[in-house]
Amino acid sequence: MTPPPESFPLGSDGASRIPSRGLGTFQPDPKVYPPGSVKQSVLTALRAGYRHIDTSLRYGDGQGEREVGEAIRESGVPREDIFVVSKLENVFHAPEDVAVNLDMDLDYLGLDYVPYAYKKTEQGYGTQRREDGRVIDVASKYGKTPAQVLLCYLLRRGISVIPKSNNPDRIVENFDCLFELADGDFDRIDAIAGENGELGVRNLESRGYLGFDNYNEEVEEP
Ligand SMILES: NC(=O)c1ccc[n+]([C@@H]2O[C@H](COP(=O)([O-])OP(=O)(O)OC[C@H]3O[C@@H](n4cnc5c(N)ncnc54)[C@H](OP(=O)(O)O)[C@@H]3O)[C@@H](O)[C@H]2O)c1
Known part of the structure:
Protein backbone atom coordinates (compact mmCIF):
# COMPACT_ATOMS: atom_id res chain seq x y z
CA MET A 1 0.00 0.00 0.00
CA THR A 2 1.40 3.39 -1.01
CA PRO A 3 0.15 6.97 -0.67
CA PRO A 4 -1.87 8.35 -3.62
CA PRO A 5 0.22 9.68 -6.51
CA GLU A 6 1.20 13.29 -7.20
CA SER A 7 -0.43 13.08 -10.64
CA PHE A 8 -2.72 10.96 -12.81
CA PRO A 9 -2.28 10.09 -16.50
CA LEU A 10 -4.56 11.89 -18.95
CA GLY A 11 -5.88 10.50 -22.22
CA SER A 12 -5.42 7.07 -23.73
CA ASP A 13 -1.69 7.36 -24.37
CA GLY A 14 -1.03 8.75 -20.90
CA ALA A 15 1.48 11.17 -22.41
CA SER A 16 0.29 14.10 -20.31
CA ARG A 17 -0.58 14.09 -16.64
CA ILE A 18 -2.88 16.07 -14.33
CA PRO A 19 -1.63 16.99 -10.85
CA SER A 20 -3.81 15.00 -8.46
CA ARG A 21 -4.40 17.95 -6.09
CA GLY A 22 -5.64 21.31 -7.32
CA LEU A 23 -7.24 24.46 -5.92
CA GLY A 24 -10.91 25.21 -6.63
CA THR A 25 -11.69 28.91 -7.08
CA PHE A 26 -15.48 29.05 -7.41
CA GLN A 27 -17.68 31.38 -5.40
CA PRO A 28 -15.83 32.67 -2.35
CA ASP A 29 -18.42 34.04 0.08
CA PRO A 30 -18.11 37.87 -0.33
CA LYS A 31 -19.16 38.35 3.30
CA VAL A 32 -16.03 36.46 4.36
CA TYR A 33 -13.61 36.97 1.50
CA PRO A 34 -13.26 40.44 -0.13
CA PRO A 35 -12.44 40.98 -3.83
CA GLY A 36 -8.87 39.88 -4.46
CA SER A 37 -9.21 36.78 -2.28
CA VAL A 38 -8.99 34.42 -5.24
CA LYS A 39 -5.66 35.96 -6.25
CA GLN A 40 -4.31 35.65 -2.71
CA SER A 41 -5.56 32.07 -2.44
CA VAL A 42 -3.93 31.06 -5.73
CA LEU A 43 -0.67 32.66 -4.57
CA THR A 44 -0.92 30.78 -1.26
CA ALA A 45 -1.61 27.55 -3.11
CA LEU A 46 1.27 27.93 -5.59
CA ARG A 47 3.63 28.68 -2.71
CA ALA A 48 2.36 25.57 -0.90
CA GLY A 49 3.19 23.42 -3.91
CA TYR A 50 -0.12 23.25 -5.80
CA ARG A 51 0.39 23.07 -9.57
CA HIS A 52 -3.26 22.67 -10.64
CA ILE A 53 -5.81 25.51 -10.52
CA ASP A 54 -9.48 25.09 -11.45
CA THR A 55 -11.35 28.12 -12.75
CA SER A 56 -14.03 29.20 -15.23
CA LEU A 57 -15.25 32.25 -17.12
CA ARG A 58 -18.36 32.00 -14.99
CA TYR A 59 -16.56 32.39 -11.67
CA GLY A 60 -17.17 36.08 -11.05
CA ASP A 61 -17.90 36.75 -14.75
CA GLY A 62 -14.24 36.79 -15.68
CA GLN A 63 -12.96 38.29 -12.43
CA GLY A 64 -11.99 34.85 -11.10
CA GLU A 65 -9.92 34.12 -14.21
CA ARG A 66 -8.33 37.58 -14.01
CA GLU A 67 -7.23 36.96 -10.44
CA VAL A 68 -5.95 33.46 -11.28
CA GLY A 69 -3.86 34.90 -14.13
CA GLU A 70 -2.49 37.73 -11.98
CA ALA A 71 -1.49 35.29 -9.26
CA ILE A 72 0.24 32.96 -11.73
CA ARG A 73 2.25 35.83 -13.22
CA GLU A 74 3.11 37.22 -9.79
CA SER A 75 4.09 33.83 -8.35
CA GLY A 76 7.14 33.38 -10.53
CA VAL A 77 6.17 29.74 -11.08
CA PRO A 78 6.77 28.92 -14.78
CA ARG A 79 3.50 28.77 -16.72
CA GLU A 80 4.39 25.38 -18.15
CA ASP A 81 4.55 23.94 -14.63
CA ILE A 82 0.93 24.86 -13.84
CA PHE A 83 -2.13 22.93 -15.01
CA VAL A 84 -4.91 25.52 -15.45
CA VAL A 85 -8.43 24.20 -16.07
CA SER A 86 -11.28 26.33 -17.42
CA LYS A 87 -14.74 25.37 -18.72
CA LEU A 88 -16.95 25.76 -21.75
CA GLU A 89 -19.96 27.83 -20.69
CA ASN A 90 -23.45 26.54 -21.49
CA VAL A 91 -24.18 29.47 -23.82
CA PHE A 92 -21.08 28.73 -25.95
CA HIS A 93 -21.83 25.14 -26.95
CA ALA A 94 -22.43 25.79 -30.66
CA PRO A 95 -19.26 24.68 -32.51
CA GLU A 96 -18.62 28.18 -33.85
CA ASP A 97 -18.83 29.63 -30.32
CA VAL A 98 -16.28 27.34 -28.66
CA ALA A 99 -13.31 29.39 -29.81
CA VAL A 100 -15.08 32.58 -28.67
CA ASN A 101 -15.34 31.21 -25.12
CA LEU A 102 -11.74 30.04 -25.21
CA ASP A 103 -10.48 33.44 -26.40
CA MET A 104 -12.40 35.13 -23.57
CA ASP A 105 -10.85 32.72 -21.05
CA LEU A 106 -7.34 33.38 -22.32
CA ASP A 107 -7.97 37.12 -22.39
CA TYR A 108 -9.14 37.21 -18.77
CA LEU A 109 -6.42 34.85 -17.62
CA GLY A 110 -3.73 36.64 -19.61
CA LEU A 111 -2.44 33.21 -20.65
CA ASP A 112 -1.66 31.67 -24.05
CA TYR A 113 -3.28 28.29 -23.50
CA VAL A 114 -5.33 26.11 -21.18
CA PRO A 115 -6.17 22.42 -21.52
CA TYR A 116 -9.77 22.59 -22.62
CA ALA A 117 -12.20 19.96 -21.36
CA TYR A 118 -15.38 19.69 -19.30
CA LYS A 119 -16.25 16.06 -18.89
CA LYS A 120 -19.81 15.31 -17.92
CA THR A 121 -20.13 12.46 -15.44
CA GLU A 122 -23.09 10.25 -14.64
CA GLN A 123 -22.70 10.91 -10.94
CA GLY A 124 -23.48 14.62 -11.14
CA TYR A 125 -21.94 16.90 -8.51
CA GLY A 126 -18.54 16.88 -5.72
CA THR A 127 -20.89 16.62 -1.43
CA GLN A 128 -23.23 18.37 1.06
CA ARG A 129 -21.48 19.96 4.02
CA ARG A 130 -22.06 17.51 6.84
CA GLU A 131 -20.05 15.74 9.47
CA ASP A 132 -20.02 11.97 9.47
CA GLY A 194 -23.34 3.94 -1.15
CA GLU A 195 -22.59 1.09 -3.52
CA ASN A 196 -23.50 3.12 -6.60
CA GLY A 197 -22.88 6.55 -5.19
CA GLU A 198 -26.60 6.77 -4.50
CA LEU A 199 -26.12 8.23 -1.03
CA GLY A 200 -23.90 11.00 -2.32
CA VAL A 201 -25.40 14.46 -2.68
CA ARG A 202 -24.11 17.49 -4.50
CA ASN A 203 -23.83 20.82 -2.75
CA LEU A 204 -24.28 23.23 -5.62
CA GLU A 205 -28.01 23.73 -5.50
CA SER A 206 -28.69 25.78 -8.60
CA ARG A 207 -32.39 26.27 -7.88
CA GLY A 208 -31.48 28.74 -5.14
CA TYR A 209 -29.84 31.27 -7.42
CA LEU A 210 -30.86 30.30 -10.97
CA GLY A 211 -34.51 29.75 -10.13
CA PHE A 212 -34.53 26.34 -11.83
CA ASP A 213 -32.70 23.00 -11.58
CA ASN A 214 -29.79 23.36 -13.95
CA TYR A 215 -28.99 19.65 -13.69
CA ASN A 216 -32.42 18.19 -14.43
CA GLU A 217 -31.95 16.73 -17.89
CA GLU A 218 -35.59 15.62 -18.05
CA VAL A 219 -36.87 19.18 -18.27
CA GLU A 220 -35.62 21.84 -20.68
CA GLU A 221 -35.42 25.10 -18.74
CA PRO A 222 -35.70 28.08 -18.78
N1 LIG B 1 -19.59 22.24 -6.82
C1 LIG B 1 -19.77 22.46 -8.12
O1 LIG B 1 -20.88 22.30 -8.64
C2 LIG B 1 -18.63 22.88 -8.99
C3 LIG B 1 -18.94 23.16 -10.29
C4 LIG B 1 -17.93 23.50 -11.13
C5 LIG B 1 -16.64 23.55 -10.67
N2 LIG B 1 -16.34 23.32 -9.37
C6 LIG B 1 -14.94 23.44 -8.96
O2 LIG B 1 -14.71 22.62 -7.82
C7 LIG B 1 -14.23 23.45 -6.76
C8 LIG B 1 -14.64 22.86 -5.44
O3 LIG B 1 -16.07 22.91 -5.39
P1 LIG B 1 -16.86 22.52 -4.09
O4 LIG B 1 -18.31 22.66 -4.38
O5 LIG B 1 -16.29 21.24 -3.56
O6 LIG B 1 -16.37 23.68 -3.09
P2 LIG B 1 -17.29 24.52 -2.09
O7 LIG B 1 -18.13 23.59 -1.28
O8 LIG B 1 -17.93 25.66 -2.80
O9 LIG B 1 -16.14 25.13 -1.19
C9 LIG B 1 -15.46 24.37 -0.24
C10 LIG B 1 -15.91 24.79 1.15
O10 LIG B 1 -15.20 24.01 2.11
C11 LIG B 1 -14.42 24.87 2.94
N3 LIG B 1 -13.14 24.16 3.16
C12 LIG B 1 -12.09 24.04 2.32
N4 LIG B 1 -11.13 23.29 2.86
C13 LIG B 1 -11.58 22.91 4.08
C14 LIG B 1 -11.03 22.12 5.12
N5 LIG B 1 -9.82 21.59 5.03
N6 LIG B 1 -11.80 21.91 6.23
C15 LIG B 1 -13.02 22.45 6.36
N7 LIG B 1 -13.61 23.22 5.39
C16 LIG B 1 -12.87 23.44 4.27
C17 LIG B 1 -14.26 26.19 2.20
O11 LIG B 1 -14.19 27.29 3.07
P3 LIG B 1 -12.88 28.26 3.09
O12 LIG B 1 -12.72 28.83 1.71
O13 LIG B 1 -13.24 29.29 4.09
O14 LIG B 1 -11.72 27.38 3.50
C18 LIG B 1 -15.59 26.24 1.41
O15 LIG B 1 -16.61 26.80 2.21
C19 LIG B 1 -14.79 24.82 -7.08
O16 LIG B 1 -14.10 25.87 -6.43
C20 LIG B 1 -14.62 24.87 -8.56
O17 LIG B 1 -13.28 25.20 -8.89
C21 LIG B 1 -17.32 22.98 -8.54
Whole structure:
Protein backbone atom coordinates (compact mmCIF):
# COMPACT_ATOMS: atom_id res chain seq x y z
CA MET A 1 0.00 0.00 0.00
CA THR A 2 1.40 3.39 -1.01
CA PRO A 3 0.15 6.97 -0.67
CA PRO A 4 -1.87 8.35 -3.62
CA PRO A 5 0.22 9.68 -6.51
CA GLU A 6 1.20 13.29 -7.20
CA SER A 7 -0.43 13.08 -10.64
CA PHE A 8 -2.72 10.96 -12.81
CA PRO A 9 -2.28 10.09 -16.50
CA LEU A 10 -4.56 11.89 -18.95
CA GLY A 11 -5.88 10.50 -22.22
CA SER A 12 -5.42 7.07 -23.73
CA ASP A 13 -1.69 7.36 -24.37
CA GLY A 14 -1.03 8.75 -20.90
CA ALA A 15 1.48 11.17 -22.41
CA SER A 16 0.29 14.10 -20.31
CA ARG A 17 -0.58 14.09 -16.64
CA ILE A 18 -2.88 16.07 -14.33
CA PRO A 19 -1.63 16.99 -10.85
CA SER A 20 -3.81 15.00 -8.46
CA ARG A 21 -4.40 17.95 -6.09
CA GLY A 22 -5.64 21.31 -7.32
CA LEU A 23 -7.24 24.46 -5.92
CA GLY A 24 -10.91 25.21 -6.63
CA THR A 25 -11.69 28.91 -7.08
CA PHE A 26 -15.48 29.05 -7.41
CA GLN A 27 -17.68 31.38 -5.40
CA PRO A 28 -15.83 32.67 -2.35
CA ASP A 29 -18.42 34.04 0.08
CA PRO A 30 -18.11 37.87 -0.33
CA LYS A 31 -19.16 38.35 3.30
CA VAL A 32 -16.03 36.46 4.36
CA TYR A 33 -13.61 36.97 1.50
CA PRO A 34 -13.26 40.44 -0.13
CA PRO A 35 -12.44 40.98 -3.83
CA GLY A 36 -8.87 39.88 -4.46
CA SER A 37 -9.21 36.78 -2.28
CA VAL A 38 -8.99 34.42 -5.24
CA LYS A 39 -5.66 35.96 -6.25
CA GLN A 40 -4.31 35.65 -2.71
CA SER A 41 -5.56 32.07 -2.44
CA VAL A 42 -3.93 31.06 -5.73
CA LEU A 43 -0.67 32.66 -4.57
CA THR A 44 -0.92 30.78 -1.26
CA ALA A 45 -1.61 27.55 -3.11
CA LEU A 46 1.27 27.93 -5.59
CA ARG A 47 3.63 28.68 -2.71
CA ALA A 48 2.36 25.57 -0.90
CA GLY A 49 3.19 23.42 -3.91
CA TYR A 50 -0.12 23.25 -5.80
CA ARG A 51 0.39 23.07 -9.57
CA HIS A 52 -3.26 22.67 -10.64
CA ILE A 53 -5.81 25.51 -10.52
CA ASP A 54 -9.48 25.09 -11.45
CA THR A 55 -11.35 28.12 -12.75
CA SER A 56 -14.03 29.20 -15.23
CA LEU A 57 -15.25 32.25 -17.12
CA ARG A 58 -18.36 32.00 -14.99
CA TYR A 59 -16.56 32.39 -11.67
CA GLY A 60 -17.17 36.08 -11.05
CA ASP A 61 -17.90 36.75 -14.75
CA GLY A 62 -14.24 36.79 -15.68
CA GLN A 63 -12.96 38.29 -12.43
CA GLY A 64 -11.99 34.85 -11.10
CA GLU A 65 -9.92 34.12 -14.21
CA ARG A 66 -8.33 37.58 -14.01
CA GLU A 67 -7.23 36.96 -10.44
CA VAL A 68 -5.95 33.46 -11.28
CA GLY A 69 -3.86 34.90 -14.13
CA GLU A 70 -2.49 37.73 -11.98
CA ALA A 71 -1.49 35.29 -9.26
CA ILE A 72 0.24 32.96 -11.73
CA ARG A 73 2.25 35.83 -13.22
CA GLU A 74 3.11 37.22 -9.79
CA SER A 75 4.09 33.83 -8.35
CA GLY A 76 7.14 33.38 -10.53
CA VAL A 77 6.17 29.74 -11.08
CA PRO A 78 6.77 28.92 -14.78
CA ARG A 79 3.50 28.77 -16.72
CA GLU A 80 4.39 25.38 -18.15
CA ASP A 81 4.55 23.94 -14.63
CA ILE A 82 0.93 24.86 -13.84
CA PHE A 83 -2.13 22.93 -15.01
CA VAL A 84 -4.91 25.52 -15.45
CA VAL A 85 -8.43 24.20 -16.07
CA SER A 86 -11.28 26.33 -17.42
CA LYS A 87 -14.74 25.37 -18.72
CA LEU A 88 -16.95 25.76 -21.75
CA GLU A 89 -19.96 27.83 -20.69
CA ASN A 90 -23.45 26.54 -21.49
CA VAL A 91 -24.18 29.47 -23.82
CA PHE A 92 -21.08 28.73 -25.95
CA HIS A 93 -21.83 25.14 -26.95
CA ALA A 94 -22.43 25.79 -30.66
CA PRO A 95 -19.26 24.68 -32.51
CA GLU A 96 -18.62 28.18 -33.85
CA ASP A 97 -18.83 29.63 -30.32
CA VAL A 98 -16.28 27.34 -28.66
CA ALA A 99 -13.31 29.39 -29.81
CA VAL A 100 -15.08 32.58 -28.67
CA ASN A 101 -15.34 31.21 -25.12
CA LEU A 102 -11.74 30.04 -25.21
CA ASP A 103 -10.48 33.44 -26.40
CA MET A 104 -12.40 35.13 -23.57
CA ASP A 105 -10.85 32.72 -21.05
CA LEU A 106 -7.34 33.38 -22.32
CA ASP A 107 -7.97 37.12 -22.39
CA TYR A 108 -9.14 37.21 -18.77
CA LEU A 109 -6.42 34.85 -17.62
CA GLY A 110 -3.73 36.64 -19.61
CA LEU A 111 -2.44 33.21 -20.65
CA ASP A 112 -1.66 31.67 -24.05
CA TYR A 113 -3.28 28.29 -23.50
CA VAL A 114 -5.33 26.11 -21.18
CA PRO A 115 -6.17 22.42 -21.52
CA TYR A 116 -9.77 22.59 -22.62
CA ALA A 117 -12.20 19.96 -21.36
CA TYR A 118 -15.38 19.69 -19.30
CA LYS A 119 -16.25 16.06 -18.89
CA LYS A 120 -19.81 15.31 -17.92
CA THR A 121 -20.13 12.46 -15.44
CA GLU A 122 -23.09 10.25 -14.64
CA GLN A 123 -22.70 10.91 -10.94
CA GLY A 124 -23.48 14.62 -11.14
CA TYR A 125 -21.94 16.90 -8.51
CA GLY A 126 -18.54 16.88 -5.72
CA THR A 127 -20.89 16.62 -1.43
CA GLN A 128 -23.23 18.37 1.06
CA ARG A 129 -21.48 19.96 4.02
CA ARG A 130 -22.06 17.51 6.84
CA GLU A 131 -20.05 15.74 9.47
CA ASP A 132 -20.02 11.97 9.47
CA GLY A 133 -18.82 10.09 12.53
CA ARG A 134 -17.04 7.50 10.39
CA VAL A 135 -14.93 10.17 8.71
CA ILE A 136 -14.12 11.77 12.06
CA ASP A 137 -13.09 8.36 13.48
CA VAL A 138 -10.77 7.62 10.57
CA ALA A 139 -9.33 11.15 10.72
CA SER A 140 -8.45 10.87 14.40
CA LYS A 141 -6.81 7.47 13.81
CA TYR A 142 -4.37 9.04 11.32
CA GLY A 143 -3.99 12.38 13.09
CA LYS A 144 -5.54 14.03 10.03
CA THR A 145 -8.57 16.26 9.53
CA PRO A 146 -11.82 14.94 8.00
CA ALA A 147 -11.08 17.03 4.89
CA GLN A 148 -7.66 15.40 4.46
CA VAL A 149 -9.19 11.92 4.83
CA LEU A 150 -11.85 12.60 2.19
CA LEU A 151 -9.29 14.06 -0.20
CA CYS A 152 -6.96 11.08 0.31
CA TYR A 153 -9.90 8.70 -0.24
CA LEU A 154 -10.74 10.38 -3.57
CA LEU A 155 -7.12 10.33 -4.70
CA ARG A 156 -6.94 6.61 -3.92
CA ARG A 157 -9.93 6.17 -6.21
CA GLY A 158 -7.91 7.85 -8.95
CA ILE A 159 -9.89 11.08 -8.84
CA SER A 160 -8.06 14.39 -9.10
CA VAL A 161 -9.27 16.73 -6.32
CA ILE A 162 -9.81 20.52 -6.45
CA PRO A 163 -11.02 21.64 -3.00
CA LYS A 164 -11.93 25.31 -2.97
CA SER A 165 -10.53 27.31 -0.07
CA ASN A 166 -9.72 30.95 0.47
CA ASN A 167 -8.31 30.27 3.92
CA PRO A 168 -4.47 30.05 3.84
CA ASP A 169 -4.31 27.39 6.57
CA ARG A 170 -6.94 25.21 4.89
CA ILE A 171 -5.27 25.61 1.46
CA VAL A 172 -2.07 24.20 2.99
CA GLU A 173 -4.03 21.55 4.95
CA ASN A 174 -5.80 20.33 1.83
CA PHE A 175 -2.51 19.88 -0.04
CA ASP A 176 -1.22 17.59 2.71
CA CYS A 177 -3.36 14.61 1.78
CA LEU A 178 -0.96 12.04 0.31
CA PHE A 179 -0.85 9.40 3.05
CA GLU A 180 -1.49 5.68 3.27
CA LEU A 181 -5.15 4.92 3.92
CA ALA A 182 -5.57 1.29 5.01
CA ASP A 183 -8.01 -0.84 3.00
CA GLY A 184 -10.45 -1.12 5.92
CA ASP A 185 -10.57 2.64 6.36
CA PHE A 186 -10.93 3.18 2.62
CA ASP A 187 -13.92 0.81 2.69
CA ARG A 188 -15.51 2.63 5.63
CA ILE A 189 -15.37 5.92 3.74
CA ASP A 190 -16.47 4.21 0.54
CA ALA A 191 -19.62 2.93 2.24
CA ILE A 192 -20.76 6.48 2.98
CA ALA A 193 -21.46 7.21 -0.68
CA GLY A 194 -23.34 3.94 -1.15
CA GLU A 195 -22.59 1.09 -3.52
CA ASN A 196 -23.50 3.12 -6.60
CA GLY A 197 -22.88 6.55 -5.19
CA GLU A 198 -26.60 6.77 -4.50
CA LEU A 199 -26.12 8.23 -1.03
CA GLY A 200 -23.90 11.00 -2.32
CA VAL A 201 -25.40 14.46 -2.68
CA ARG A 202 -24.11 17.49 -4.50
CA ASN A 203 -23.83 20.82 -2.75
CA LEU A 204 -24.28 23.23 -5.62
CA GLU A 205 -28.01 23.73 -5.50
CA SER A 206 -28.69 25.78 -8.60
CA ARG A 207 -32.39 26.27 -7.88
CA GLY A 208 -31.48 28.74 -5.14
CA TYR A 209 -29.84 31.27 -7.42
CA LEU A 210 -30.86 30.30 -10.97
CA GLY A 211 -34.51 29.75 -10.13
CA PHE A 212 -34.53 26.34 -11.83
CA ASP A 213 -32.70 23.00 -11.58
CA ASN A 214 -29.79 23.36 -13.95
CA TYR A 215 -28.99 19.65 -13.69
CA ASN A 216 -32.42 18.19 -14.43
CA GLU A 217 -31.95 16.73 -17.89
CA GLU A 218 -35.59 15.62 -18.05
CA VAL A 219 -36.87 19.18 -18.27
CA GLU A 220 -35.62 21.84 -20.68
CA GLU A 221 -35.42 25.10 -18.74
CA PRO A 222 -35.70 28.08 -18.78
N1 LIG B 1 -19.59 22.24 -6.82
C1 LIG B 1 -19.77 22.46 -8.12
O1 LIG B 1 -20.88 22.30 -8.64
C2 LIG B 1 -18.63 22.88 -8.99
C3 LIG B 1 -18.94 23.16 -10.29
C4 LIG B 1 -17.93 23.50 -11.13
C5 LIG B 1 -16.64 23.55 -10.67
N2 LIG B 1 -16.34 23.32 -9.37
C6 LIG B 1 -14.94 23.44 -8.96
O2 LIG B 1 -14.71 22.62 -7.82
C7 LIG B 1 -14.23 23.45 -6.76
C8 LIG B 1 -14.64 22.86 -5.44
O3 LIG B 1 -16.07 22.91 -5.39
P1 LIG B 1 -16.86 22.52 -4.09
O4 LIG B 1 -18.31 22.66 -4.38
O5 LIG B 1 -16.29 21.24 -3.56
O6 LIG B 1 -16.37 23.68 -3.09
P2 LIG B 1 -17.29 24.52 -2.09
O7 LIG B 1 -18.13 23.59 -1.28
O8 LIG B 1 -17.93 25.66 -2.80
O9 LIG B 1 -16.14 25.13 -1.19
C9 LIG B 1 -15.46 24.37 -0.24
C10 LIG B 1 -15.91 24.79 1.15
O10 LIG B 1 -15.20 24.01 2.11
C11 LIG B 1 -14.42 24.87 2.94
N3 LIG B 1 -13.14 24.16 3.16
C12 LIG B 1 -12.09 24.04 2.32
N4 LIG B 1 -11.13 23.29 2.86
C13 LIG B 1 -11.58 22.91 4.08
C14 LIG B 1 -11.03 22.12 5.12
N5 LIG B 1 -9.82 21.59 5.03
N6 LIG B 1 -11.80 21.91 6.23
C15 LIG B 1 -13.02 22.45 6.36
N7 LIG B 1 -13.61 23.22 5.39
C16 LIG B 1 -12.87 23.44 4.27
C17 LIG B 1 -14.26 26.19 2.20
O11 LIG B 1 -14.19 27.29 3.07
P3 LIG B 1 -12.88 28.26 3.09
O12 LIG B 1 -12.72 28.83 1.71
O13 LIG B 1 -13.24 29.29 4.09
O14 LIG B 1 -11.72 27.38 3.50
C18 LIG B 1 -15.59 26.24 1.41
O15 LIG B 1 -16.61 26.80 2.21
C19 LIG B 1 -14.79 24.82 -7.08
O16 LIG B 1 -14.10 25.87 -6.43
C20 LIG B 1 -14.62 24.87 -8.56
O17 LIG B 1 -13.28 25.20 -8.89
C21 LIG B 1 -17.32 22.98 -8.54
